[in-house]
Amino acid sequence: METLRQKQSRFARMIGRLIEFAYANGYELTFGDAYRDPRVHGLTGERRSYSHPKSLHKQRLAVDFNLFRDGKWLITVPDYLPLGEFWESIGGSWGGRFNDAPHFSLEHEGMR
Helix, strand or coil: CCCHHHHHHHHHHHHHHHHHHHHHHHCCEEEEECCHHHHHHCCCCCCCCCCCCCCCCCCEEEEEEEECCEEECCCCHHHHHHHHHHHHEEEEEEEEHHCCCCCEECCCCCEC
C-alpha cells in the first residue's frame, strides 16, 4: 500500500506532467493555492478558515492553478477542460467535476 509520503511524491511528478502539458498546448500557469499551512487553516480534520477540514491541500496532494492563454486569464470550467481531462487520464482528480476548475488533486482517503 502506498504511504502518504509516497503519494505526495507521485503527485509532484504528476504536477510536472500537467505543467508540461499546459505549456505544450499554448497555456501558461501560475500557482494559486497549494499547501495550506495548519497554523492558518487548522490541522487535517479541523476548520479554521475557508478551507475544508479534510482539504487535500493540507496533505500536499492538491494545487490550484491560475490559467492563461494569450495573456488572458481563464476562469471557467470549459477553459480548464483540456487540462482537467489530461489530469484525469494520468490518475488525478479534477475540480472541474465539482465546479472548482482550478483544482487538481490526487484522491486520498475518499477526498478529491
